[in-house]
Amino acid sequence: MTFLSLLAIGLLTGLTTVLFGFGGGFVAVPVVVWADASLGPDAVRVATATSALVMVVNAAFATAVTPRPVLAALRGSGPLLLLLAAGASAGALLTRHAPPDLVRWAFVLYVVLTVVDLLLRPGFLRPHAPAGTTRAAPRPLPAAVGVPVGAVAAFLGVGGSVLTVPAMRRAGHTMRVAASLANPLTLAIALPATAVFLAGAGSTVAADAAHGDLVGLVDPRAAAALLLGALPVIAVLRRRPPRVPDRVHAWTYVALLGAVAVAMVLSG
Template sequence: MLFLFGGLSGVTTVLFGFGGGFVTVPVVAAVTRSGDAMHIAVATSTAVMVVNSAIATVVQAHAGRLRREYLWPLAAFIAVGAVAGSVAAAETGDGTLRVLFVAYLGVTIVDSMLRGGFLRPQGDLRPLGPLTTTVGGVGIGAVASFLGVGGSVLTVPLLRRKGLAMAEATAMANPLSLPVAVIGTAVYASAGSGPVGYLDPLAGAALLAGSLPTIALVRQVADRLPDQVHAIAYVLLLAVALLAVAIGS
């Protein structure tokens, strides 16, 4: 099961910039027989995202989809927030973490559907403002590392509303997820009672065995998706992840 869902996480990494978070968190939580299932799922998700996001970043860079002005210094402030979010998640109860994961997904889905600028791009490109880069970046890092989702659920809507096409917005979610994934993995590996903290190495290996070949296979698909179809598929995938966690609880 983990191998198959790893393949799906590879698809979502390339097409939606998820790094696997919204696929791996529900499935690892569902198969883990432990009172710390959500902590283990979030921790393992961040470890998988380190590899998936790094490889996808190289792929997207070679495809010419990355825009430096939207990546730096935003990535640095995301890293700062990721430290706080990871530490807070390690100290939060498993049930609370699950509820907050579902709640945040619900808010994001409703916001994407009802507020303008996501399902259809808003004309000309606009730069990130200083407040968005600094305070917004710290907030993105904190929320993303707390929930183990890498940040794409925050960065993709943000960049989309700055006028970027879905192919570009999702491509840049991968390098912006790397600070969250690296810092989160380090924190979770030092917490918990396991030999590598909350991380489940076997689950992570199974997921990566499925995701890495898939990333190589689907890297050309993003350019062929119509922009609005791409945006709608993003929202639908969030809805599936929400249902998976909610039912699993």
């Protein structure tokens, strides 16, 4: 996959960051698996690590340009953020040593189960009440979910938005607000995970020989291309956010997850 191809896909990554709170994970993982196919089984670990770095930058930038009144919904979430970071550190360490096929198929299974949950359980596609009736007093995510969400998100390289966006949606937020709040939560997960991935390779000797320019487990070339495409899109869309009907927004979220699951299967 060429640098220009990765740059173009970075544009999509920026779009998903703004619209769905995906800091890059669900798009970046299958894309980097394709880009680094020469690494063989280790490609999925490199993709997970590279995705974490992309998410740090995208989520940090998206959070910085999010209106303060929206971010105020996370006031008092310090314990949750700390536990997300702790779980992410453990998940990233596990990824470095887990069999690559386990990471790949866990990613696919996680996405498929999420899609099934969103389709069948009320509250996401069919909100219990109009979003505007509860947005003034949102129900915060419990701190207890921090460690498991952080661990799963870092292990798979997905950033956690696929858990946090539905949870905030079911708490009464619109898709737009839920996606915006997912970015600071993603940042809490991606920062420690990236530090673990950069600290050491943990890949096979064959992978190191085939791709000697890795930094730890991160492919800096792929990350740079994705970020160059994503950051301008985030800047533009945060200033002029697209007006998407809430129900269409929610259905598009589910459709995107399904497409990513298919892409991950085909990348194998």
